[in-house]
Amino acid sequence: MEHSQALKHRNLLLAALADLLRRRARSVVVTLCLTAILSPIVIALAISEGLRFQAEIAVREGADLYISTDQYGGNGAISIAFLEELSTMQGVSRARARVVGRTYFANRVVAVVGVDRQSLLVLKPLVQGTLPDAPGEVLVGQGIAEEFAVKPGMPFTLASNNRKVFKSAGTVSSTCLWGSDVLIMQFEDANEFFRIVGDASQLLLYTSPQKIPLVKKSLFHLTSQGGTPLSSIQIQDRTRIQERLVCGYGYMDGIFVVLFVISAALAVSAFLVTSGFGLKELDKEMGVLKAVGWRTWEILEKVVLENLLISLTAVSLSILLSMVWVKGLNGILIAQFYVAEVGLIPHVEIPSRYLPSHAFFYLVLALGVTLTGSLFSTWKKARFTPGELMR
Amino acid sequence: MEPIIKTENLSKWYNVGRSNEVRAVDDISLEILENQSIILYGPSGSGKTTMLSLMGTIDRPTAGKIFLRGRDVTQFSDLELSRIRREMIGFVFQSFNLFSGFSAWENVSYPLVPMGVNARDRFERAKTLLERLGLGDRLHHSPEELSGGEQQRVAIARALVNNPQILIADEPTSNIDADSIERLLGILDELKNEGKTIIISSHDPIFKEHGDVLYRLDRGRLEGISYPRNEGKKNR
Numbered sequence: 371m372e373h374s375q376a377l378k379h380r381n382l383l384l385a386a387l388a389d390l391l392r393r394r395a396r397s398v399v400v401t402l403c404l405t406a407i408l409s410p411i412v413i414a415l416a417i418s419e420g421l422r423f424q425a426e427i428a429v430r431e432g433a434d435l436y437i438s439t440d441q442y443g444g445n446g447a448i449s450i451a452f453l454e455e456l457s458t459m460q461g462v463s464r465a466r467a468r469v470v471g472r473t474y475f476a477n478r479v480v481a482v483v484g485v486d487r488q489s490l491l492v493l494k495p496l497v498q499g500t501l502p503d504a505p506g507e508v509l510v511g512q513g514i515a516e517e518f519a520v521k522p523g524m525p526f527t528l529a530s531n532n533r534k535v536f537k538s539a540g541t542v543s544s545t546c547l548w549g550s551d552v553l554i555m556q557f558e559d560a561n562e563f564f565r566i567v568g569d570a571s572q573l574l575l576y577t578s579p580q581k582i583p584l585v586k587k588s589l590f591h592l593t594s595q596g597g598t599p600l601s602s603i604q605i606q607d608r609t610r611i612q613e614r615l616v617c618g619y620g621y622m623d624g625i626f627v628v629l630f631v632i633s634a635a636l637a638v639s640a641f642l643v644t645s646g647f648g649l650k651e652l653d654k655e656m657g658v659l660k661a662v663g664w665r666t667w668e669i670l671e672k673v674v675l676e677n678l679l680i681s682l683t684a685v686s687l688s689i690l691l692s693m694v695w696v697k698g699l700n701g702i703l704i705a706q707f708y709v710a711e712v713g714l715i716p717h718v719e720i721p722s723r724y725l726p727s728h729a730f731f732y733l734v735l736a737l738g739v740t741l742t743g744s745l746f747s748t749w750k751k752a753r754f755t756p757g758e759l760m761r
Numbered sequence: 762m763e764p765i766i767k768t769e770n771l772s773k774w775y776n777v778g779r780s781n782e783v784r785a786v787d788d789i790s791l792e793i794l795e796n797q798s799i800i801l802y803g804p805s806g807s808g809k810t811t812m813l814s815l816m817g818t819i820d821r822p823t824a825g826k827i828f829l830r831g832r833d834v835t836q837f838s839d840l841e842l843s844r845i846r847r848e849m850i851g852f853v854f855q856s857f858n859l860f861s862g863f864s865a866w867e868n869v870s871y872p873l874v875p876m877g878v879n880a881r882d883r884f885e886r887a888k889t890l891l892e893r894l895g896l897g898d899r900l901h902h903s904p905e906e907l908s909g910g911e912q913q914r915v916a917i918a919r920a921l922v923n924n925p926q927i928l929i930a931d932e933p934t935s936n937i938d939a940d941s942i943e944r945l946l947g948i949l950d951e952l953k954n955e956g957k958t959i960i961i962s963s964h965d966p967i968f969k970e971h972g973d974v975l976y977r978l979d980r981g982r983l984e985g986i987s988y989p990r991n992e993g994k995k996n997r
Binding site for chain 1: 814817819820821839840843844846847848852854858860861862863867871872874875876877878879880919920923
């Protein structure tokens with residue numbers, strides 16, 4: 371007869387699989403419970419990773435340096451008078467000004483972005499309608515356009531400054547989630563709307579990657595000269611913004627955390643109860659196994675392998691369910707717990723991304739839950755004599 | 762000749778010190794020689810099953826000692842006892858304790874799983890034993906599809922799969938019909954002829970005429986010893 375350690379472990383794995391199939395009902399219930407625990411986490415991480423990925427793209431495709439003033443530790447408006455001085459700085463290929471702010475479109479929070487004509491031209495492939503040309507013309511994000519049925523030519527006002535009347539020039543579609551809740555207008559219109567004529571929220575500097583240190587050095591030299599108009603500016607480069615991108619659970623909304631804690635507590639309890647079904651029968655079987663010569667650690671290895679198989683199945687099911695729910699059904703009913711203001715039925719595409727490292731994390735988590743429910747009790751029981759277990 | 766099993770003042774008590782204290786086995790000393798056929802005979806509650814469990818190392822005594830081939834196994838670790846059960850002892854339970862949902866051959870070969878024996882060899886070993894016990898056409902039947910007598914033969918095959926020196930059977934006739942009892946006695950005689958030591962507990966009078974040594978138990982104590990085979994020869 372052929373004997374080997376590798377064969378022994380393979381035999382135990384196959385025995386674990388056979389045992390799971392033999393106790394089919396229990397295996398199905400335990401797997402479904404575990405899937406219920408994992409699915410919200412898988413969905414949360416997939417969406418947060420999707421958001422992070424989009425943010426990274428936005429940063430990568432944006433300017434190399436962002437200049438604003440320091441106002442109470444935050445970003446303050448900066449005079450566009452500096453634009454010329456900065457654009458002539460050595461290493462700077464292009465300098466732009468933009469206004470970024472928030473307001474309400476009906477009851478929905480929207481981002482208002484005011485950019486110059488050249489920046490608007492870049493958006494042309496994404497626009498349905500025309501680019502803003504006359505004063506007051508605006509590109510409306512797809513999410514707002516769909517929700518409020520905003521058609522080209524339709525006039526509207528916004529909170530904060532309802533004396534200024536805007537008109538939709540067209541709709542801008544975006545692959546970014548936040549691109550759907552945006553109003554893009556000419557720089558001057560945004561200036562007027564926020565009553566910051568002559569100022570911008572940020573000045574954007576474009577340079578080649580090799581020139582960034584040189585430009586930064588020149589900027590720091592400017593800021594170090596106390597008393598000059600540029601002495602209180604804030605400089606942020608692309609790397610710093612990337613570092614500030616919150617990933618993973620950082621995107622979770624407070625309500626989600628509460629809901630998740632409650633559902634996880636219920637699901638873990640349900641799991642522990644269901645995994646305890648038929649425990650008496652399992653004890654007896656453990657006694658029989660020991661009586662016919664199985665060693666305690668061999669029984670434990672089989673239990674671990676059973677849990678591994680259950681965990682693998684539950685993780686696969688959770689990922690599949692998450693993909694169907696988020697990618698297929700666009701996160702209907704569930705995305706609202708992760709992304710603010712998307713509502714029960716999101717009108718915008720919910721981003722999601724699945725990474726192998728996340729799958730490994732889910733597996734570790736699943737194993738942690740299953741082993742908590744079974745390994746300790748099995749280990750405790752496996753130390754009894756076969757006679758005690760069978761009684 | 763050194764006994765294969767020897768017990769010295771063996772006791773197993775439950776609920777010690779309480780009002781419901783039970784002395785399942787109380788101060789029993791006996792010796793079993795290799796290739797002997799031993800019957801533990803007595804009424805229900807006499808301590809037969811407990812005595813078998815102790816000698817089969819599936820339970821630990823409250824007091825006294827058990828020697829297997831001269832080695833005191835009373836203080837053996839869980840791991841050492843597992844090794845003894847794997848290498849020396851085959852146990853046939855009263856209620857068979859087969860795994861439902863597994864086929865006859867899978868049940869028989871299950872003790873070989875953690876020994877690293879491949880599936881083909883396990884199947885061949887199980888098939889050989891089941892064919893020998895007249896179950897060649899029941900290899901793929903699950904316990905639920907087998908009669909009591911057939912289940913018992915599957916349990917015997919499982920007990921023999923590691924080729925143990927000692928076969929222990931607890932009340933082997935309690936769950937089977939008359940035809941199966943006849944067949945069982947034949948199998949046990951055959952195994953003894955092959956050199957195995959057979960230890961059986963029973964309250965069935967049929968065993969009063971079988972076995973080399975019959976230990977009579979009552980209320981956990983050894984009440985008498987007889988030698989059925991020798992007496993049978995004398996009577997002839």
